Amino acid sequence: MKKASLLVFAVALLTHGVAFSATSDITLLTSQEGVDGQQTYSVSLQILLFMSLLSMLPAAMMAMTSFTRIVIVLAILRQALGMMQTPSNQIIIGIALFTTFFIMSPVFESSFENGIKPYMDETIDFDRALEETRSPFHGFMTGQVRDSDVALFSEMAGYESFDSVEDIPFRVLVPAFITSELKTAFQIGFLIFIPFLVIDLVVSSILMSMGMMMLSPMLISLPFKIMLFVMVDGWTLVLGTLAASFFVA
Numbered sequence: 001m002k003k004a005s006l007l008v009f010a011v012a013l014l015t016h017g018v019a020f021s022a023t024s025d026i027t028l029l030t031s032q033e034g035v036d037g038q039q040t041y042s043v044s045l046q047i048l049l050f051m052s053l054l055s056m057l058p059a060a061m062m063a064m065t066s067f068t069r070i071v072i073v074l075a076i077l078r079q080a081l082g083m084m085q086t087p088s089n090q091i092i093i094g095i096a097l098f099t100t101f102f103i104m105s106p107v108f109e110s111s112f113e114n115g116i117k118p119y120m121d122e123t124i125d126f127d128r129a130l131e132e133t134r135s136p137f138h139g140f141m142t143g144q145v146r147d148s149d150v151a152l153f154s155e156m157a158g159y160e161s162f163d164s165v166e167d168i169p170f171r172v173l174v175p176a177f178i179t180s181e182l183k184t185a186f187q188i189g190f191l192i193f194i195p196f197l198v199i200d201l202v203v204s205s206i207l208m209s210m211g212m213m214m215l216s217p218m219l220i221s222l223p224f225k226i227m228l229f230v231m232v233d234g235w236t237l238v239l240g241t242l243a244a245s246f247f248v249a
Contacts, residue, residue: 063178064137066103069185070242071096076189077238080196081229082222099239103246110136134170141177142168144184144246149176184245192238196225 062068074092078084087095101108115133118124124132142165150168153176154161162168203224204217228234 061100063174064141065100065107066181066242066246067096067100068178068181069188069245070099072182072185073188073192073238073242076186077192080189080193081225082196082200082218095239099243103243104140107136107140138166138168138170138173141173142166144180145173145177146180146183149179149183152176152179188242188245195228199225199228 071092074087074096078087078092111133114135115124115129115131118132119126119129150172153172154168157169157172159169159172200217200221203221207217207220
């Protein structure tokens, strides 16, 4: 529905531009060939392209930042504690979102200062601004992705090898980064799950030895798991470890 609305808006905008140019002799879309052979486009087309890319912003937020790893680890943590609805999905997403902003702030600032701001000041052209904007995200993802995942998607895309990590295209880097983040998130979640699983096993064994097989072990172990998590300052450990896992990678 969103893509259809965007398409309708684009068609309406182009139709309006064609009709307007017919009456006032103003061209909506223009392109010029630069000295080096590259094409430069009119501001109107760049605005239309920018508005189209905005619809991909939520997907880019999940696929090109630390959001995926954080939200999966927090969801596994909630499952390990045995609380299906606490914290709620909205709280988990909110924690993951603002932790992502904290981790990605150097990337966002570099992208804005080197790409978006100079373009708004009209000191660089659109192609240079696009390259300077994408470069910090490319560097962040190459610092986290596994070589095996890059090799897998490179082979599937038909690339033999790359001279440097800067040569890895986004069509290979993004799926490799997502796959690598999923692996890392589940590894961290496994380590978080172990101590809570031990508490469940101990409580279950005690109840069986006392003949209380009709009493749910989850009901008895839940207070002990919450107490353990609070005593070790679990939220600070989990979020601090997640943030550090990106900075030290």
